[in-house]
Amino acid sequence: MDETTHGKSLLGEFLSTRRAQLKPADVGLRDYGDRRRVPGLRREELARLAGVSVAYYIRLEQGQSLNASPQVLDALAAALRLDDAERRHLHTLSGDARQSRRRLPAERVTPAVRQLVDAMGDSPVVVLGRRSDVLGWNRAGHALFAGHLAPDSPDRKATRPNTARLVFLDAHTRDLYVDWPRKARDVVGKLRQAVGEYPDDPRLASLIGELTMHSPQFAKLWAEHRVRGWDMAEYRMRHPMVGELDVLQHSIPVPREPGVRLVVTTAEPGSPAQAALRLLNQPLEPAADTPATDRPAVDTPACGVPPVHR
Incomplete structure (x- = not known):
């Protein structure tokens, strides 16, 4: 599938899905109840809210027009009640953004990246690529997120851990997050953003297909077309070695290094959580009050072993 065709489907799917998620009452329109034949807003209602013609909006949703102006895209974003990350995603899916794309950049941990990781001191650090593959980590980062995996697993390109795969298919990682559903939504939203930026990445498409097949929860969240930006998030973690933090x-x-980012974990200065993060740089025994059982059910492939090392 070429870039233009793929872009059409992404733009149309995003617009139609988000339109279907809006109720008339959400935007101050009359709700006709049972007489409405479509979920959410009608095309003509959204077009009117955005100040564009119905015919033009239909062409956008059907992928017949890919060069909407920034002003039109902003108007559609406002009508759809998109947040900033979703508005940027809508612009990314437009024709102008795709025309400016270059070939997929290489993903690597350069000496400069290693210096940056070292500069973070005792804080847990994970280096991620555009597909959420783990390109590297420091000792604390490995201990916090994936102590059950080999420390050198990011060095083997063909079998690198992937944080999205871990969150949905690995019991240890699911146990790490007290509010796992929120973490899952964030992971899916970031993958949605990545697909918009790199629509022709075959390994990214393969990852989405794998997660959709093996995790009904991922498939449900993916169908919602929600987008999350990479910025900062607060979580309560339940670590087997240092407890909750x-x-x-x-x-x-x-x-x-396009697409490469550091995920740095911090805690409030002077808090027990900060002390616990520092402990991750030392050999530890499992926390005495951390239950080893009572895990929630985990979606796994038919073979019963989550493919966490891809």
């Missing part, structure tokens, strides 16, 4: 996960883009 409230942390911030910061995403830092790496200069001159």
